[in-house]
Amino acid sequence: MKKYLVDLFSKASEKLPYLKEIDYVLSVPNQKSHGDYAINAAMILSKKLKRNPREIATEIIENLEFDKAVIEKVEIAGPGFINFYFTSSYIPSIIKEILEKNEKFGRSKKYAGKKAMVEFISANPTGPLTVGHGRNAVIGDTVANLLEWIGYDVDREYYFNNAGRQMRVLGDSVRLRYLELLGKETTFPEDYYQGEYIKEIAAKLINEHGDKLINEDAEGIFKQTAEKEIFADIIKTMSAIGIKMKNFFNEHTLYDDGKITSLLEEFKKKNLSYEKEDAIWLKLTELGNEQDKVIVKSTGEPTYRLPDIAYHITKFERGYDLMIDLFGSDHNATYPDVLAGLRALGYDYEKVKVLIHQFVTIMQKGEVVKMSTRKANYITLDELVEEVGADVVRYFFNMRSITSHLNFDLELAKKQSDENPVFYLQYAHARIASILRMVKEQGLDSSLEHLELLTQPVEQDLLKKFFEFPNEVLLSAENYEVHRIAIYLEELAALFHRFYTECRIIGSEKNLAEARISLSIATQTILRNGLSILGVTAPERM
């Protein structure tokens, strides 16, 4: 429907050039009495042309060459909206398109040939993934799915750092637990990693090596084993919620390749850095940021900024047209430095899109749980998946705008898992599957012959909803708004449940029954496609 109108208007703009000069919006009115689609062009033009909007609207309508078999009526309403009403015989034609495209319905080729990378999770291997990482993981994977749906060739990448102070402390934490388990006298510092998993790794080392390691230092086998074990755990957790990375990028390789050194020299050569108090500073103030920042400490070790910039350069070198970085809000101060660095070196930093999602607040027994890997005060993503299942976890993190703080009451999530909206969607899908099994036994089949019989209000509402799906996918993907899909699917499922209650298939006249079967299949197809974007399963039975 929308496409039909867009074509109509672009044709009309040949005769009315002023239509080309404005960004009008075609939208579905939230009031049924305002038609199937409305356009605000006349109101926008009114200011520009200094004419009465209703008068302009009349002129526009006179120049629209529409087919009476498609559009039933056009009217001017309110302050100057033009409302379009489609014919009830045109609307069901969407079913043919859905059945034909099947699992491809909703996909587009708008960005075909472009390469995108989504970098997400990127947690250093110092402990298990927490619920906080879960939000990042799910959103990142879904954004990647969405980009694939609009034509991008997408890579998923995990960036990590297995060097530095954090990791030294990790290794030493394991070492101390190891000694402790062997009955040695030790004191375990408060700011070391307190989690149980450290003890498990230490126990594993005792199993394999007995007490032969008591004189090893923290940086060796302790750190390496810790990293290996923790990563294995992280990958297991990711796969439990259906996430598969194409690539794990180790920060350390940037040093080995000499990329850090050459970047440092380039900054120097371009006079973008200077030395002060034995450290090297980047002239960020000259690049428009608040203050200069250290890129190499007085100890000679780079800060995270240098490798981060070098890392992004590798993304450019790998030829991505779009680079998504997904961070939690605790990183919101770091990315402007990286972007400024890239800009200074002449990279098209607008290809880098930084998404910041707000935190997940965990409520337990009515209190906020402060999450900290160091203090072992966290709920792991694994525990969450075990409690409520992967589908609920994926849906939960996908159903809300990333800018909103997420309030997660654990008790409530467990208790109400049966009432979670994800079941509402899955139930609609399973219900259709069940209907299809049933009608088959009755010897009925789907048919496109008499779609014009779908005239009930709820049938028409459902059909109109179908039209919106491709555009909804496009908008969600271009704006990185995963939650729009969830909301759309809930509305679609609600319409189907209403249809199910009001209209029967078995027992209806044959032509009508077969048209309704087609309607059901089309609904099921969109539900399945939408759920697959969100990474949620579409069950045949519940």
Added chain:
RNA sequence: GCGCCCAUAGCUCAAUCGGAUAGAGCAUCAGCCUUCUAAGCUGAGGGUUAGUGGUUCGAGUCCACUUGGGCGUACCA
């Protein structure tokens, strides 16, 4: 202090780049299964969109200020 994000029904959240009468779920109340899955459907109650001012045909949405919250503001990542 400064920067980013947020404030919408009792609770958790929506609201199509500024659109027409602000919507869902949960919770509460009242109904609907001898025929395709009741994890469903129908109806009711519930709102000064935190506050004040501004911009315009039109503001939950944009701007300014105020209040209240989250995250930052490192020679940690």
